[in-house]
Amino acid sequence: MSIDNNSGYDAKSIQVLEGLEAVRKRPGMYIGSISSKGLHHCAWEIIDNAIDEAGAGFCTHIKVTLNEDGSLTVEDNGRGIPVDLHPEKQIPAVRLAFEQLHAGGKFDGQVYKTSGGLHGVGASVVNALSEFLNVEISRDGKLYRLEYEKGGKLKKDLHVTKKKIKGSGTRITFKPDPLIFKETTSFKYETLRNRLMELAFLNNGLTIDLIDNRLSNKNQEPKKETYQAKKGVVGFVEFLNEEGEYNPVHKKPIYFKGEKEGVILECAIQYNDGEDEQLRSYVNNISTDEGGTHESGFRTALTKVFNLYGKKNNIFKKNENLIGDDLKDGLTCVLSVKVRDPQFEGQTKTKLSNTEVDGLVQSITNEGLSNFFEKHPSVAKDVINRVLTTCLERLAARRAKELRRKARNAEAKALSGKLAKCSEKDKSRNELFLVEGDSAGGSAKTGRDRRFQAILPLRGKVINTYRAKVEKVLENEEIRSIITAIGAGVGKEFDVEKSNYARVCIMTDADIDGAHIRCLLLTFFYRYMRPLIYSGRVYIAQAPLYKIERERGKIVRYAYNDEELQEALKELGRNARIQRYKGLGEMNPDQLWETTLNPANRRMIQVTIDDALEAERKLKILMSDKVDPRREFLMENIVFTEDDM
Ligand code: TTJ
Numbered sequence: 001m002s003i004d005n006n007s008g009y010d011a012k013s014i015q016v017l018e019g020l021e022a023v024r025k026r027p028g029m030y031i032g033s034i035s036s037k038g039l040h041h042c043a044w045e046i047i048d049n050a051i052d053e054a055g056a057g058f059c060t061h062i063k064v065t066l067n068e069d070g071s072l073t074v075e076d077n078g079r080g081i082p083v084d085l086h087p088e089k090q091i092p093a094v095r096l097a098f099e100q101l102h103a104g105g106k107f108d109g110q111v112y113k114t115s116g117g118l119h120g121v122g123a124s125v126v127n128a129l130s131e132f133l134n135v136e137i138s139r140d141g142k143l144y145r146l147e148y149e150k151g152g153k154l155k156k157d158l159h160v161t162k163k164k165i166k167g168s169g170t171r172i173t174f175k176p177d178p179l180i181f182k183e184t185t186s187f188k189y190e191t192l193r194n195r196l197m198e199l200a201f202l203n204n205g206l207t208i209d210l211i212d213n214r215l216s217n218k219n220q221e222p223k224k225e226t227y228q229a230k231k232g233v234v235g236f237v238e239f240l241n242e243e244g245e246y247n248p249v250h251k252k253p254i255y256f257k258g259e260k261e262g263v264i265l266e267c268a269i270q271y272n273d274g275e276d277e278q279l280r281s282y283v284n285n286i287s288t289d290e291g292g293t294h295e296s297g298f299r300t301a302l303t304k305v306f307n308l309y310g311k312k313n314n315i316f317k318k319n320e321n322l323i324g325d326d327l328k329d330g331l332t333c334v335l336s337v338k339v340r341d342p343q344f345e346g347q348t349k350t351k352l353s354n355t356e357v358d359g360l361v362q363s364i365t366n367e368g369l370s371n372f373f374e375k376h377p378s379v380a381k382d383v384i385n386r387v388l389t390t391c392l393e394r395l396a397a398r399r400a401k402e403l404r405r406k407a408r409n410a411e412a413k414a415l416s417g418k419l420a421k422c423s424e425k426d427k428s429r430n431e432l433f434l435v436e437g438d439s440a441g442g443s444a445k446t447g448r449d450r451r452f453q454a455i456l457p458l459r460g461k462v463i464n465t466y467r468a469k470v471e472k473v474l475e476n477e478e479i480r481s482i483i484t485a486i487g488a489g490v491g492k493e494f495d496v497e498k499s500n501y502a503r504v505c506i507m508t509d510a511d512i513d514g515a516h517i518r519c520l521l522l523t524f525f526y527r528y529m530r531p532l533i534y535s536g537r538v539y540i541a542q543a544p545l546y547k548i549e550r551e552r553g554k555i556v557r558y559a560y561n562d563e564e565l566q567e568a569l570k571e572l573g574r575n576a577r578i579q580r581y582k583g584l585g586e587m588n589p590d591q592l593w594e595t596t597l598n599p600a601n602r603r604m605i606q607v608t609i610d611d612a613l614e615a616e617r618k619l620k621i622l623m624s625d626k627v628d629p630r631r632e633f634l635m636e637n638i639v640f641t642e643d644d645m
Contacts, residue, residue, distance in 0.1 A: 019101045020152040023128035027180055030125045039181050040191055042126045046074045046172050049123060051199055051285055053078030053170075054206045055338075063209040064196060066187055070214070071132070071175035080139040080168045083158060092158045094135060094146060098127045099154075126174055127152040129181075133174040138165045151177060189223065197227050201239070202285050202336050204232030233268040233334040236280075240332050246274030249330065250382040256368030263360040264338035267298070267368070269331065271386045277328040281335040283342050283352050292344075292352030294337045297361035299324050305369045310384045313377075317392070326391040337361065414477070415484050420445045420455040432485060432501040433541065433597070434458055436508040436517055440584035440592075444507070447589030448597050454501070456485050462517055465524040466619040479524060486529070496531035504532065505604060507541040507596065509583040516622065522607060522615035530609075538607040543587070543596045547579040548572055558595050560603060 027034050031041040043064075053059040059078035066072060082093040089096065101124055127133045128151050135146040143163040147156040176185045189212050196208045212223040229235045234253050241248050253270040281288045281295050288295070303324050310316045337357070345353045373380040422430050432454045435441045441457025448455060463476035473479055474490065483490045488498035506521050508514035518540065525538055532538055544558035548568040555572060559565040569576060581587060587595070596602050 020099065020124065020128035023101070023125050024151050024180065027129055031129070034181055034183065036184050036188070039176055039184060040187065042129060042174070042176060043072055043074075043187060043192065044195065045126050046072070046123060046174065047195075047199070048285070050074055050076035050078065050170070051203065051206075054203050055285070059169075060205065061207045061209075063211070064192060065211045066189070066192075066214050067173070068213050068215060069175065070185055071173050072187060073171060073173040075136075075169060075171035077167060077169040080137040080144075081135070081170050083137060083139065083144050092146075094137065094144075095158060098123050098133070098135065098146070098148065099152065100124055123172070124152070129177055130174040131177045133172070136171040136173075138167060138169045138171075140168075141165060193225065198236075198287075199285060200227035201229040201233060201236035201334070202282060204229060233266055233336055236334045237268040237270045237332050240278055240280075240334075241270055241272055244272065244274065244276075244278070244332070246272035246276075246330065248272050249386045250379050252376065252379050254369070254372055254376075254379060254383065256365075256372050258364035258368045260360045260364050261356075262340045263357060263364070265294075265361060265364045265368070266336045267334065267365070269333045269383075271383055272330045272332060273386075275329045277331045279331060279333045279335065281337070283337050283339055283344075285336075286342075286350075288344075288350050288352055290346040290348060290351035292346075293354055293356075293358040294335065294339075294352050294361050297358035298335055298365050299327070300358075301362040301365035302327055302369065305366060305373070306384060306387055309370075309373050309380055310388065313381070313384075315381060315384045316388065320388065320391050320395070322387055322391050323394075326387050326394060329390040330386060411480055411484050415481050418456060418481060419485050420448075420450075422450055422452050422454045424451050426452065427500055428502050430454065430501045431503040431505060432456060433505045433507050434482065434521065435584065436514055437583070437585055440507070440509075440587075443585070443587060443589045443592045444597065447591075447593035449593075453597060454485070456481060458517070461513075462520045462524070464520055464619065465527055466520075466616060473524070473528070482521075482524075486532075488529070488532075490528050494529050494531065496529075496535050496537070499532065499537065502537060503539050503604075504537055505539040505541045507543065507584065509585075510543065510545055510581070511583070514583075519615045519619045519622065522612045523619050525607075526609075526612035526616055533607055533609055533612050536606055538612075539604040540607060541596050542603040542605065543581065543584055543592075545581060547581070547591070548576050549579075550576045 023030050027038065031038040031045075047062070047064065050059065050062045053076055054062065056078075059076045061077045063075045064072070065075075081097060084093060085091065086093055086096055091099075101122065127148055130151065131149070132155070133148045133152070135144075137144040137146075141164060143161045143165050144158055145156065145161055146158045147154075149155040178185050189210075193210055196210050200206060200208045207226060207228045210223075210225050210227070215222070231238070234255050237253050249271045253268045255268050257264075257266040259265070279295070281291060281298075283292075283294060303322055303326075306327065307322050310322070311319070337352075339352070339354060339357055341354070343353045345351050424430065430452050433444055433448070433456065435444050435455055435457050438457050438459060441455060444455045444457075458478050458481075460478065462478045463473055465473050465479075468476075470491070474483075485500065486504065487500045488495050504525075506518055508517045522538075525532055542560055544560050545562075546559040546565050546568075548557045548559060548565065549555060550572050557568040557572060559568050565578070569578075584592070584596075594601060
């Protein structure tokens with residue numbers, strides 16, 4: 001046989017084989033991959049054809065059988081693939097379907113309004129990738145057969161068998177070629193099951209059988225399941241909600257369908273009390289995981305109709321306005337759209353891009369949903385109230401966020417007038433001094449090393465954290481200044497790593513008020529910033545009690561307690577001048593630097609957890625309503641000076 005043989009038939013056959021050979025050379029180009037996914041793609045390709053016949057209204061039953069030899073049989077009770085000769089090519093139509101890439105009567109979009117478009121590479125591709133493929137067609141009381149082998153080579157041309165049959169239908173059996181599918185040639189029952197269940201839901205009235213005759217386990221009975229979804233997409237959303245963990249908020253699902261300019265739409269919605277959204281959208285029975293123009297049109301219309309209904313029927317509290325996101329919580333929805341010439345884009349080619357579909361879907365949904373709501377006002381009410389809940393939550397969250405922002409701003413503003421920040425940003429070196437009183441605060445601000453020492457003057461008594469409730473503590477202005485200055489949060493959220501300072505130094509007067517404020521601060525740190533103490537970041541600054549000088553200040557000593565005072569007097573003689581500091585405020589900036597701030601001279605006590613606990617205990621007694629133990633404690637523990645009396 002030669003190519004320029006007069007018989008056009010042979011020449012055509014060779015062309016055909018060249019086409020199928022290309023598929024075998026680059027299978028990935030046609031079915032995505034040669035993995036398990038590509039293998040199943042072949043099954044979908046064949047099954048989709050039977051589904052199309054069902055979608056056209058000529059087939060009510062599809063049977064999918066996993067055979068013992070690893071082949072797959074798909075049969076339907078449709079009209080049967082046409083067997084008549086193509087007028088020009090003089091080849092039976094069924095052969096064109098299995099031999100020509102992108103060929104065959106139905107594949108050019110003439111016979112079916114909407115055919116499975118995403119994969120849509122056709123039966124010939126499956127034939128090319130099969131070890132064998134057999135076709136049986138029942139038509140006009142006859143059974144036709146056609147057989148291929150080794151990647152689409154004609155084994156037995158179309159012929160009529162002796163068998164007389166009733167009814168009509170198509171049966172295809174094919175075995176994926178292990179030379180192509182090197183990873184696996186074994187179909188997964190679960191994978192087929194999931195897709196066939198989905199197809200049954202999407203094609204109301206269709207019955208699908210799945211039978212597994214592979215006796216991989218010799219004792220095992222052949223498995224058979226039947227999927228028949230009498231309630232279509234309504235049954236689908238009910239099924240999805242039953243599978244999930246949340247309860248529907250209305251018993252009857254929303255349902256509507258419609259058609260406009262060739263776009264056919266069917267939709268079911270049932271809200272539940274959960275927060276997840278489950279929107280399954282399909283175009284021509286193909287799952288559109290990445291959404292697209294049908295989904296966007298649908299969401300637009302849904303939001304619009306919900307808003308209109310809620311306002312008209314006074315379901316909204318004020319004049320709320322639902323946004324798209326408000327409709328998502330608890331939404332379980334199946335949206336099935338049929339489109340004549342679907343175009344897909346996106347990462348996985350599962351996003352519909354036909355621009356005209358957006359508006360058409362909007363208009364069908366608008367009308368269908370409005371009608372449904374008019375007919376079922378109680379469902380409408382439940383649904384609108386469900387989405388209103390989400391909307392109100394969103395508005396409340398927004399208000400709370402706004403309030404927090406305002407509070408933060410006000411705080412930062414209030415603090416900026418008080419806190420004298422240090423100029424460098426080194427968190428591992430910077431120090432914060434909490435200084436009692438404005439006048440001492442002023443001296444400290446002047447006397448400090450402003451590169452790494454920050455000063456926060458504290459006015460009034462810091463709130464008593466021992467007795468105050470959390471909210472009260474956090475309302476206190478002084479406490480808030482401290483929290484903001486340290487910048488590491490408070491309570492459970494406190495994160496010591498975020499602290500702006502390596503040291504937080506409490507600097508109070510050496511009198512009873514000072515002791516009290518120190519107690520309060522330590523108790524606050526113990527209760528609300530404990531890791532600050534554990535990590536050794538809390539200190540008590542020690543200011544001297546006396547200044548001893550001679551010769552008009554040429555010789556100066558400072559004493560931090562009475563013992564040191566005696567020592568200084570011994571050294572400088574009995575006629576040295578003694579100044580007793582009544583408070584930090586009496587020290588000028590230089591003196592404060594010299595004695596209390598300068599790291600070279602100062603004495604600071606690192607606070608331990610035991611100190612803090614002790615402070616808390618003292619505070620408990622000091623603040624007690626019972627007067628007696630308080631008095632007792634004061635008498636025993638506090639050394640009163642003349643000034644305190
Ligand atoms: C085509 O238009 C005239 C009437 O028959 C139409 C048709 O192709 N029907 C049809 C095809 N029914 N079933 C199929 C079919 C089924 C399987 C399982 C596989 C394939 C490739 C086609």
